[in-house]
Amino acid sequence: MSKIVDFMEERLPLTELAAFAKKKTVPLHRYAFWYYWGGISLLCFIVQVFTGILLLVYFKPGPDAYDSVRQITYDIHFGWLIRSAHAWSATLFLLSAFIHMFSVYFMKGYRKPRELGWWSGITLLLLGLLFGFSGYLLPMDELSFFATRVGLAIPDAIPVVGHAISNILRGGLEVSEITVQRFFALHVVVLPLLYLPIIGFHLYLVQLHGNALPPSEEEKPAIDRKSIAFFPNFVIKDLGMWLITLNVIALLASLFPQQLGKVADPLASAPAGIHPEWYFMSQFSTLKIVGKLIPGGLGEAAGITLFIVGLLLWILIPFYDVKKKGGLIAKRATYFGIFVVVVMLVTTILGYTAI
């Protein structure tokens, strides 16, 4: 055993890594709880990779998609569990990524030198939403069929290039097995290829700059700040969080297994009360509200413009809220964050009550 360790030590910077892990600390303060959420979303992503690979064993993209998911859900031993774990872990993945993003925002974790972490994180969340959107179609049941139809109608509203974009995504003028095939390629090859290097970069940045301190902690003199060792203290707590998350996924998947609706029928009318997954509900209901205020295609264009402007402001916040003692600007950034959270929550609730 020690021979193997020696062999590796001569060839890899293990001693330096061990020294780094020993020296690294994680701040401890009243908001430290929020530091765990990035790790929780990472665990959910890992669960997605494993359950996704398992689903790949039996899933057939294209015309057999629905039947293969039916087999996974009802015929294959524990197929229902693996599929449900994949679906629930997707929800928890996006939920924890959202919580992580908002906690970073309110702790002002996007300020110099952590701007790249902020941008790579937003990219990961947007890719995560695309993962959700593309994966939702794959069972090809009634709900996924209509959700994808509605979802792809949104880029249609973009002037000039909109039609081309949604036609390319759909692979035709209607959602069909061709769409399933390309969404499958997107979901299991293209998005993971993009996601993995960015997540590596994101994690590298966390190690490089360490955890951001919230302004209330930064004001304190260094001697008054508390911290715990990264290894083993924080790692053990982090693993504890992972264990809790894994148990939550297992419980949700066992108690509320994912259902499979009727097979998608292009001639059937949309089922009553059709709505997107919760992570698209806010946008869905905002579009509805804007559409009521400004009827016709203009309303849709206005809604989409609103999202793009909001997202741009969100991305560019590190350029606005720069200074450590930001005063009014820092306060405004916080108010903007609160505004965004309130709007997202209210529109989501409105979306669900309208069903």
Place this chain on the structure above:
Amino acid sequence: MSESVNPEIQIESSDDDGVSRRQFVKVAVGGMCLAYLGAVGYPIYRYLESPVEKSETLAAIKNVDLNDAQKLPVGSVMMFKFGPYPALLIHHDNGDWSAFNAVCTHLGCTVQYHKDQDKIMCACHGGQYDPRTGQNIAGPPPKPLEKFAVKVNAASLTVSRA
């Protein structure tokens, strides 16, 4: 409970007989890890093994009815499926029938009947079998081919495990 005169001895003996806190935690944590691995591993194993189970059920069949196979001309051969496996039915020149599991006992290629040499041969590594008994007669196969019993009926032919 015996009264102890020397407290030091008592401490030592409890350390020897009982389990130390460290050992207890080690075993408990290790046990929980194992239980967890089992709870995750078992469903995954069963999930991956699902088609194997179906295939085994298929392989457990005792006989196959081949409709109209009794019409197979003398001196010709026919492939059919016996459960999940490819199988071989030969109608010999003298009117005898023989049937074998067509999976070569060497490395699992599918064998073929060569009428000109009156032998069953495997193209992969040159294994040869007797077309009446299934006996391995040349090349690398370690065992004879599995022989099935053939029964000719009025409208079909029944092949069954011997």
